[in-house]
Amino acid sequence: MSLDVDYYELLQVDRTADEKTLKTSYRRLAMECHPDRNPGCDKSEAKFKAISEAYDVLKDPQKRAAYDRFGKAAFENGGMGGGQGGAGFGDFSDIFESFFGDAFGGRQRGPARGADLRYDLEISLDEAFHGKEAEITIDVASACGTCEGSGATPGSGKRRCNLCGGHGKVRAQQGFFVVERTCPTCHGRGEVIEDPCKVCRGEGRVDERKTISVTIPPGVDEGTRIRVAGRGEAGPNGAAAGDLYIFIHMSRHKVFEREGTTLFCRAPISFTTASLGGEIRIPGLDGAEHIIIVPEGIQSGKQLRQRGAGMPVLQGRGRGDMVVQIDVETPTRLTARQKELLREFRETETGAESPQSAGFFDKLKGIWDELTD
Structure with missing residues:
Protein backbone atom coordinates (compact mmCIF):
# COMPACT_ATOMS: atom_id res chain seq x y z
CA MET A 1 0.00 0.00 0.00
CA SER A 2 1.36 3.42 -0.91
CA LEU A 3 0.16 6.94 -0.24
CA ASP A 4 0.33 10.09 -2.32
CA VAL A 5 -1.24 13.51 -2.60
CA ASP A 6 -2.96 14.89 -5.70
CA TYR A 7 -0.68 17.18 -7.76
CA TYR A 8 -3.32 19.90 -8.02
CA GLU A 9 -3.77 19.89 -4.24
CA LEU A 10 0.00 20.08 -3.76
CA LEU A 11 0.14 23.22 -5.91
CA GLN A 12 -3.08 24.61 -4.33
CA VAL A 13 -4.81 25.17 -7.69
CA ASP A 14 -8.04 23.98 -9.36
CA ARG A 15 -7.91 21.24 -11.96
CA THR A 16 -8.85 23.86 -14.58
CA ALA A 17 -5.94 26.17 -13.69
CA ASP A 18 -4.12 27.68 -16.69
CA GLU A 19 -0.35 27.77 -17.19
CA LYS A 20 0.06 31.21 -15.64
CA THR A 21 -1.83 30.22 -12.47
CA LEU A 22 0.24 27.04 -12.16
CA LYS A 23 3.49 28.96 -12.48
CA THR A 24 2.47 31.66 -9.99
CA SER A 25 1.38 29.15 -7.36
CA TYR A 26 4.49 27.01 -7.88
CA ARG A 27 6.86 29.97 -7.49
CA ARG A 28 5.12 31.09 -4.30
CA LEU A 29 5.21 27.63 -2.72
CA ALA A 30 8.77 26.95 -3.87
CA MET A 31 9.94 30.19 -2.30
CA GLU A 32 8.25 29.34 1.00
CA CYS A 33 9.73 25.87 1.39
CA HIS A 34 13.01 26.15 -0.53
CA PRO A 35 15.82 24.33 1.37
CA ASP A 36 18.00 27.45 1.29
CA ARG A 37 15.35 29.36 3.26
CA ASN A 38 14.75 26.45 5.64
CA PRO A 39 18.19 24.97 6.33
CA GLY A 40 18.10 21.62 8.10
CA CYS A 41 14.30 21.25 7.80
CA ASP A 42 13.56 17.83 6.29
CA LYS A 43 9.86 18.62 6.02
CA SER A 44 10.48 21.71 3.86
CA GLU A 45 12.91 19.82 1.65
CA ALA A 46 10.41 16.99 1.12
CA LYS A 47 7.63 19.46 0.30
CA PHE A 48 9.91 21.35 -2.13
CA LYS A 49 10.66 18.10 -3.99
CA ALA A 50 6.96 17.15 -4.07
CA ILE A 51 5.74 20.47 -5.51
CA SER A 52 8.61 20.48 -8.04
CA GLU A 53 7.54 17.03 -9.21
CA ALA A 54 3.91 18.16 -9.45
CA TYR A 55 4.78 21.29 -11.43
CA ASP A 56 7.08 19.35 -13.78
CA VAL A 57 4.11 17.17 -14.75
CA LEU A 58 1.31 19.76 -14.89
CA LYS A 59 3.26 22.39 -16.87
CA ASP A 60 3.68 19.89 -19.74
CA PRO A 61 0.39 19.53 -21.73
CA GLN A 62 1.07 15.88 -22.68
CA LYS A 63 2.05 14.84 -19.18
CA ARG A 64 -0.89 16.75 -17.71
CA ALA A 65 -3.36 15.05 -20.05
CA ALA A 66 -1.99 11.64 -19.09
CA TYR A 67 -2.08 12.52 -15.38
CA ASP A 68 -5.66 13.77 -15.59
CA ARG A 69 -6.71 10.46 -17.11
CA PHE A 70 -4.55 7.92 -15.29
CA GLY A 71 -3.13 9.72 -12.24
CA LYS A 72 0.41 8.77 -11.19
CA ALA A 73 -0.07 5.37 -12.77
CA ALA A 74 0.69 7.11 -16.10
CA PHE A 75 4.31 7.52 -14.99
CA GLU A 76 4.91 4.15 -13.35
CA ASN A 77 6.55 1.09 -14.91
CA GLY A 78 8.24 2.98 -17.72
CA GLY A 79 5.52 5.53 -18.41
CA MET A 80 6.06 9.25 -18.94
CA GLY A 81 8.93 10.58 -16.85
CA GLY A 82 7.04 12.78 -14.40
CA GLY A 83 9.48 14.58 -12.12
CA GLN A 84 12.52 13.14 -13.92
CA GLY A 85 13.51 16.02 -16.11
CA GLY A 86 11.16 15.28 -19.00
CA ALA A 87 11.88 11.69 -20.02
CA GLY A 88 9.58 10.68 -22.88
CA PHE A 89 6.94 7.97 -23.18
CA GLY A 90 8.09 4.55 -22.06
CA ASP A 91 5.76 2.99 -24.65
CA PHE A 92 4.33 5.57 -27.04
CA SER A 93 1.90 3.11 -28.59
CA ASP A 94 0.25 2.49 -25.20
CA ILE A 95 -0.64 6.16 -24.73
CA PHE A 96 -1.40 6.69 -28.42
CA GLU A 97 -3.90 3.85 -28.46
CA SER A 98 -5.48 4.96 -25.20
CA PHE A 99 -6.43 8.28 -26.81
CA PHE A 100 -7.11 7.25 -30.43
CA GLY A 101 -8.16 3.59 -30.22
CA ASP A 102 -6.75 0.65 -32.18
CA ALA A 103 -7.16 2.04 -35.70
CA PHE A 104 -3.42 2.57 -36.12
CA GLY A 105 -2.39 -0.87 -34.99
CA GLY A 106 -0.25 -1.90 -32.07
CA ARG A 107 1.10 -5.07 -30.62
CA GLN A 108 -1.10 -7.96 -29.56
CA ARG A 109 -2.04 -7.82 -25.89
CA GLY A 110 -3.80 -10.03 -23.39
CA PRO A 111 -6.94 -9.26 -21.44
CA ALA A 112 -7.18 -5.69 -20.18
CA ARG A 113 -6.33 -4.90 -16.57
CA GLY A 114 -9.27 -4.46 -14.22
CA ALA A 115 -10.67 -1.02 -13.46
CA ASP A 116 -9.47 1.08 -10.54
CA LEU A 117 -11.98 1.88 -7.81
CA ARG A 118 -12.46 4.96 -5.63
CA TYR A 119 -13.75 5.00 -2.05
CA ASP A 120 -14.37 8.20 -0.03
CA LEU A 121 -13.70 7.72 3.69
CA GLU A 122 -14.57 10.30 6.34
CA ILE A 123 -12.56 10.22 9.58
CA SER A 124 -12.33 12.44 12.65
CA LEU A 125 -9.40 14.69 13.55
CA ASP A 126 -8.58 12.38 16.47
CA GLU A 127 -8.40 9.41 14.08
CA ALA A 128 -6.18 11.41 11.72
CA PHE A 129 -3.90 12.18 14.67
CA HIS A 130 -3.51 8.59 15.90
CA GLY A 131 -4.13 6.65 12.69
CA LYS A 132 -6.54 3.72 12.58
CA GLU A 133 -7.42 0.39 11.05
CA ALA A 134 -10.57 0.92 8.99
CA GLU A 135 -12.84 -1.68 7.47
CA ILE A 136 -14.63 -0.64 4.30
CA THR A 137 -17.25 -2.51 2.29
CA ILE A 138 -17.27 -2.25 -1.50
CA ASP A 139 -19.13 -3.85 -4.40
CA VAL A 140 -16.51 -5.12 -6.81
CA ALA A 141 -16.08 -7.47 -9.76
CA SER A 142 -13.94 -10.35 -8.47
CA ALA A 143 -12.38 -13.37 -10.13
CA CYS A 144 -14.95 -16.14 -10.60
CA GLY A 145 -14.37 -18.90 -8.06
CA THR A 146 -15.84 -21.59 -10.31
CA CYS A 147 -13.51 -21.13 -13.28
CA GLU A 148 -10.76 -19.36 -11.26
CA GLY A 149 -11.01 -16.35 -13.54
CA SER A 150 -10.37 -18.16 -16.80
CA GLY A 151 -13.92 -17.79 -18.12
CA ALA A 152 -13.97 -21.44 -19.25
CA THR A 153 -15.95 -24.29 -17.72
CA PRO A 154 -13.61 -26.41 -15.55
CA GLY A 155 -12.14 -29.19 -17.67
CA SER A 156 -12.58 -27.32 -20.92
CA GLY A 157 -10.05 -25.10 -22.63
CA LYS A 158 -9.48 -22.40 -25.19
CA ARG A 159 -8.69 -22.57 -28.88
CA ARG A 160 -7.00 -20.20 -31.25
CA CYS A 161 -9.34 -17.66 -32.81
CA ASN A 162 -10.12 -18.68 -36.41
CA LEU A 163 -10.87 -15.14 -37.57
CA CYS A 164 -7.56 -13.54 -36.63
CA GLY A 165 -5.43 -16.67 -36.46
CA GLY A 166 -4.46 -15.95 -32.87
CA HIS A 167 -3.05 -12.49 -33.58
CA GLY A 168 -5.87 -10.55 -31.90
CA LYS A 169 -5.99 -8.17 -34.89
CA VAL A 170 -7.70 -8.23 -38.27
CA ARG A 171 -6.86 -6.11 -41.32
CA ALA A 172 -9.18 -4.51 -43.84
CA GLN A 173 -8.47 -2.63 -47.10
CA GLN A 174 -9.89 0.90 -47.18
CA GLY A 175 -8.93 2.60 -50.43
CA PHE A 176 -5.14 3.00 -50.47
CA PHE A 177 -4.85 2.13 -46.79
CA VAL A 178 -4.80 -1.10 -44.83
CA VAL A 179 -6.47 -0.58 -41.45
CA GLU A 180 -5.75 -2.96 -38.57
CA ARG A 181 -8.40 -3.35 -35.87
CA THR A 182 -9.03 -5.44 -32.79
CA CYS A 183 -10.55 -8.79 -33.69
CA PRO A 184 -14.32 -8.64 -33.04
CA THR A 185 -14.50 -12.38 -32.26
CA CYS A 186 -11.81 -12.76 -29.58
CA HIS A 187 -11.65 -9.05 -28.63
CA GLY A 188 -7.89 -8.94 -29.05
CA ARG A 189 -7.07 -12.00 -26.93
CA GLY A 190 -6.24 -14.30 -29.84
CA GLU A 191 -8.14 -17.12 -28.13
CA VAL A 192 -11.77 -18.21 -27.96
CA ILE A 193 -13.35 -20.06 -25.04
CA GLU A 194 -14.91 -23.29 -26.26
CA ASP A 195 -17.27 -23.83 -23.31
CA PRO A 196 -17.92 -20.61 -21.31
CA CYS A 197 -18.32 -20.88 -17.55
CA LYS A 198 -22.00 -21.01 -16.60
CA VAL A 199 -21.49 -18.87 -13.49
CA CYS A 200 -19.66 -15.89 -15.00
CA ARG A 201 -20.78 -16.51 -18.64
CA GLY A 202 -17.22 -16.53 -19.88
CA GLU A 203 -16.24 -13.20 -18.31
CA GLY A 204 -14.02 -14.76 -15.66
CA ARG A 205 -15.43 -12.47 -12.95
CA VAL A 206 -18.56 -12.01 -10.87
CA ASP A 207 -19.95 -9.15 -8.75
CA GLU A 208 -19.27 -9.47 -5.02
CA ARG A 209 -19.50 -7.39 -1.87
CA LYS A 210 -16.18 -7.38 0.00
CA THR A 211 -14.97 -6.02 3.32
CA ILE A 212 -11.38 -4.77 3.18
CA SER A 213 -9.12 -3.70 6.05
CA VAL A 214 -7.13 -0.54 5.40
CA THR A 215 -4.42 1.08 7.51
CA ILE A 216 -4.86 4.84 7.86
CA PRO A 217 -1.46 6.28 8.91
CA PRO A 218 -1.17 9.12 11.45
CA GLY A 219 -1.09 12.60 9.92
CA VAL A 220 -3.44 12.11 6.95
CA ASP A 221 -5.32 15.22 5.87
CA GLU A 222 -8.26 16.23 3.69
CA GLY A 223 -7.67 14.92 0.15
CA THR A 224 -4.95 12.44 1.09
CA ARG A 225 -5.11 9.48 -1.30
CA ILE A 226 -4.23 5.96 -0.18
CA ARG A 227 -3.58 3.33 -2.84
CA VAL A 228 -4.33 -0.33 -2.10
CA ALA A 229 -2.73 -2.28 -4.92
CA GLY A 230 -4.69 -5.10 -6.55
CA ARG A 231 -7.94 -4.49 -4.64
CA GLY A 232 -9.83 -2.93 -7.52
CA GLU A 233 -11.92 -4.81 -10.06
CA ALA A 234 -10.61 -8.10 -11.40
CA GLY A 235 -9.63 -8.05 -15.07
CA PRO A 236 -11.60 -10.16 -17.55
CA ASN A 237 -10.47 -13.74 -18.18
CA GLY A 238 -7.79 -13.81 -15.49
CA ALA A 239 -6.23 -10.41 -16.19
CA ALA A 240 -4.64 -8.46 -13.33
CA ALA A 241 -6.91 -6.57 -10.96
CA GLY A 242 -6.98 -2.79 -10.75
CA ASP A 243 -6.21 -0.77 -7.64
CA LEU A 244 -8.39 0.69 -4.92
CA TYR A 245 -7.90 4.39 -4.13
CA ILE A 246 -9.18 5.68 -0.80
CA PHE A 247 -9.69 9.45 -0.54
CA ILE A 248 -9.65 10.88 2.97
CA HIS A 249 -12.18 13.48 4.14
CA MET A 250 -12.05 15.17 7.55
CA SER A 251 -15.07 15.75 9.79
CA ARG A 252 -15.25 19.00 11.75
CA HIS A 253 -13.74 19.04 15.26
CA LYS A 254 -15.48 20.74 18.20
CA VAL A 255 -12.40 22.69 19.30
CA PHE A 256 -9.55 22.51 16.83
Missing part, protein backbone atom coordinates in the same frame (compact mmCIF):
# COMPACT_ATOMS: atom_id res chain seq x y z
CA GLU A 257 -9.16 23.60 13.24
CA ARG A 258 -6.29 22.36 11.15
CA GLU A 259 -3.93 23.77 8.56
CA GLY A 260 -1.36 21.20 7.51
CA THR A 261 0.31 20.00 10.71
CA THR A 262 -0.75 23.09 12.71
CA LEU A 263 -3.73 22.97 15.07
CA PHE A 264 -5.64 26.18 15.81
CA CYS A 265 -8.07 26.93 18.64
CA ARG A 266 -9.57 29.98 20.35
CA ALA A 267 -9.32 30.43 24.11
CA PRO A 268 -11.44 33.01 25.98
CA ILE A 269 -9.73 34.42 29.10
CA SER A 270 -10.86 36.86 31.78
CA PHE A 271 -9.78 40.48 31.58
CA THR A 272 -7.93 40.05 34.90
CA THR A 273 -5.83 37.19 33.45
CA ALA A 274 -5.22 39.32 30.37
CA SER A 275 -4.12 42.22 32.55
CA LEU A 276 -2.06 40.35 35.14
CA GLY A 277 -0.91 37.35 33.09
CA GLY A 278 -1.24 33.72 34.06
CA GLU A 279 -1.63 30.37 32.37
CA ILE A 280 -4.30 28.31 30.63
CA ARG A 281 -4.45 24.54 30.13
CA ILE A 282 -5.42 23.07 26.75
CA PRO A 283 -6.04 19.29 26.43
CA GLY A 284 -4.30 18.15 23.24
CA LEU A 285 -5.24 15.40 20.79
CA ASP A 286 -2.29 13.45 22.19
CA GLY A 287 -4.07 13.17 25.55
CA ALA A 288 -1.63 15.50 27.30
CA GLU A 289 -2.52 18.77 29.01
CA HIS A 290 -0.58 21.63 27.45
CA ILE A 291 0.14 24.63 29.66
CA ILE A 292 0.07 27.93 27.74
CA ILE A 293 1.75 30.88 29.48
CA VAL A 294 -0.25 34.11 29.06
CA PRO A 295 1.91 37.26 29.32
CA GLU A 296 0.48 40.22 31.20
CA GLY A 297 -1.21 42.88 29.09
CA ILE A 298 -2.12 40.48 26.28
CA GLN A 299 -4.72 41.73 23.76
CA SER A 300 -7.60 39.93 22.03
CA GLY A 301 -6.51 38.29 18.80
CA LYS A 302 -2.96 37.60 19.98
CA GLN A 303 -1.76 34.10 19.06
CA LEU A 304 0.35 31.95 21.36
CA ARG A 305 2.28 29.02 19.88
CA GLN A 306 3.02 25.71 21.59
CA ARG A 307 5.79 23.92 19.70
CA GLY A 308 5.34 20.23 18.93
CA ALA A 309 1.72 20.03 20.13
CA GLY A 310 0.13 19.83 16.67
CA MET A 311 -0.50 17.03 14.13
CA PRO A 312 2.03 14.30 13.28
CA VAL A 313 4.04 14.72 10.08
CA LEU A 314 2.63 12.29 7.52
CA GLN A 315 5.17 9.53 6.77
CA GLY A 316 7.78 11.49 8.69
CA ARG A 317 9.01 12.34 12.15
CA GLY A 318 7.93 15.03 14.57
CA ARG A 319 4.77 17.07 14.97
CA GLY A 320 3.52 20.50 14.06
CA ASP A 321 2.51 23.25 16.50
CA MET A 322 -0.61 24.24 18.38
CA VAL A 323 -1.63 27.89 17.97
CA VAL A 324 -4.00 29.35 20.57
CA GLN A 325 -5.76 32.61 19.71
CA ILE A 326 -6.64 34.67 22.78
CA ASP A 327 -10.09 36.25 23.19
CA VAL A 328 -10.32 38.61 26.16
CA GLU A 329 -13.82 38.30 27.64
CA THR A 330 -15.53 41.31 29.22
CA PRO A 331 -17.39 40.30 32.41
CA THR A 332 -21.18 40.62 32.26
CA ARG A 333 -22.30 39.50 35.73
CA LEU A 334 -20.56 41.57 38.39
CA THR A 335 -21.30 41.72 42.10
CA ALA A 336 -21.72 45.06 43.82
CA ARG A 337 -18.25 44.71 45.36
CA GLN A 338 -16.67 43.98 41.98
CA LYS A 339 -18.34 47.02 40.45
CA GLU A 340 -17.08 49.12 43.34
CA LEU A 341 -13.53 47.91 42.79
CA LEU A 342 -13.75 48.67 39.08
CA ARG A 343 -14.99 52.20 39.79
CA GLU A 344 -12.05 52.72 42.13
CA PHE A 345 -9.73 51.47 39.40
CA ARG A 346 -11.30 53.81 36.83
CA GLU A 347 -10.75 56.78 39.15
CA THR A 348 -7.03 56.00 39.24
CA GLU A 349 -6.65 55.60 35.46
CA THR A 350 -4.25 57.99 33.74
CA GLY A 351 -4.52 56.70 30.15
CA ALA A 352 -1.09 55.09 30.25
CA GLU A 353 -2.70 51.76 31.17
CA SER A 354 -4.45 51.56 27.78
CA PRO A 355 -2.21 53.36 25.27
CA GLN A 356 -4.09 52.14 22.18
CA SER A 357 -7.47 53.52 23.26
CA ALA A 358 -5.91 56.74 24.55
CA GLY A 359 -4.07 57.23 21.26
CA PHE A 360 -7.21 56.52 19.26
CA PHE A 361 -9.26 59.19 21.02
CA ASP A 362 -6.37 61.65 20.78
CA LYS A 363 -6.45 61.17 17.00
CA LEU A 364 -10.20 61.75 16.93
CA LYS A 365 -9.80 64.93 18.98
CA GLY A 366 -7.14 66.14 16.56
CA ILE A 367 -9.42 65.55 13.59
CA TRP A 368 -12.28 67.39 15.34
CA ASP A 369 -10.05 70.33 16.17
CA GLU A 370 -9.00 70.59 12.49
CA LEU A 371 -12.61 70.63 11.37
CA THR A 372 -13.66 73.32 13.84
CA ASP A 373 -10.71 75.68 13.23
